[in-house]
Amino acid sequence: MVKNKTLSAKIFDIVLIVILCSIALTCILPLWYTLSVSLSSKSAAAAGIITLWPVDFNLTSYQQLLGDTQFFKSFWISIQRVVLGAGLNFIIVPLMAYPLSKTVKDFRGRNVIMWTVIFTMLFNGGLIPLYLTIQELNLMNSVWALVLVGGAQTIVFNIILTINFFRNLPKSLEEAALVDGAGPWYILFKLFIPLSIPVLATVTLFSIVYHWNEFLYGLIFMTREEFYPLQTYIQQLVVSIDPSQMTEDQYKRMSEMSNRTLDAAKIFIAMIPVLVVYPFLQRYFIHGITLGSVKE
């Protein structure tokens, strides 16, 4: 009886492991396949004989990629965008979150501003008004359009996360500082910010990933390819399609004509920065996602 039970438990465990591992494999195989394609010869890719291992292993696509100056220009624009966007986010988030973490009793204007800020997260004027605003502001073709538009749309969520974190810090800390005669700036910079490194790391990583991955604003606010951030540049190469009529044959021919190995190399290189910060991401994002709600 007892032996029987352990046997069925073992079978259960084995089945479970097999299922979970196969699911995990489906998450990694597509990326692995892209790497294989990028390391294969063009003819092998066109013939569709690549499976999980490169066919006619060679580095031609990566050599070709080195000659593509626009790729590196775009890469550099993306780096600028990430540094400016995440840096600004890091400065503005605690400055907004600290006053808004006060109760109405301590700060009378709090609720009006809080609801205005939340309203900007829940409602927007849509794509066209945004586009016209950027035109009016003369920010077309400027990296600041990408930094400021994308940032304004993601910062509110980061502020809310940080407010919730601030509110969960022990009240006695601030009270003690106030008794000692500390002002609000001192309390924020010497007390709250040093204690909030986990949440600030989380929102900074949110911001980095967002700015790295976002492509649409690059497409609509940059009128020339030379100003494209990397994701927009790749988007245009890999999947850009003439938005008029098209037949099945045209679609098939188009995908046959594209340089699949070179595209795969570009996709893979664009993945690398995310893979590099991934260990940090994993640690802090899990923090962040569970930090999201108000406790008590």
Add this chain to the structure above:
Amino acid sequence: MKAKGFAKHYYLMMLPGFVWLFIFSIIPMFGIIIAFQDFNPGQGVFNSEFVGLETFKYMFQLNDTPIIFFNTMFIAIMKIIGNLIVPLVFALMLHELRYIGLKRSIQTIVYLPHFLSWVILGGVMLDIFAYQGPVNQLLGVFGVEPILFFGRADLFPFLVVGSDVWKEFGFNTIIYLAALTGINPALYEASGIDGASRMRMLWHITLPGIRTTAVLLAVLGLGNVLNAGFDQIFNLYNPLVYSTGDIIDTWVYRTGLLNLQYELATAVGLLKSVAGFILISVSYYLAYKFTNYRIF
């Protein structure tokens, strides 16, 4: 604690962030006026002629309108359901796994796709489901004729939903896993002593333990009924699948920025924004009502 005279410092702290949000989130909201105008870019938002609800009348006569609203909701609702159930099942399986090292490795792998952009993953998807891609090769082994997956309007919504669930299920398990670790282990021990099987524990301890989380996610999902995922569809679709794959956001992009029908695109965008705002507000309210959850 008294903090008299702090208010002006609080306002000063919030000033940069508030100005940022004002210029890039609030000012564009006024651009919705275009939807009620015969907009002339030369004359600008303030001098164009008012036409009242003309554009909206025109919008409801268009054949495209019901199609894009239906496509949006069809894809979005399927995504909400898939993203609710698949991560739940996966989290329950992962919870049953007793090998901590293996559990961690699996988690590391399945979270990864969440952090990659749809530009990257769209490229990967198009490659994998290409006419000569690995999926068709695999089907070929079973004697299935190659399928032009992303050229088939009947398959497109399901490929979109499937690939979105594939990208996000790992990350979505985090919330469930957090709820699962919140279950008191003494409950399992006690029922183990009473001779309960693993299945009974799942049914009577684990599932009730995460019921609140599941309800909360379902309610919050309501706020996304009009968000079918612009980034994803924009990177996967083509004219062959417009009939089933064109959603509000992609249609607004093409109508407004490629065909330059500013008024029409703004009107449709406005309709979506208003409906979306109502849906999100209702979902937050219900979430608070049912589970006492509030994000702010």
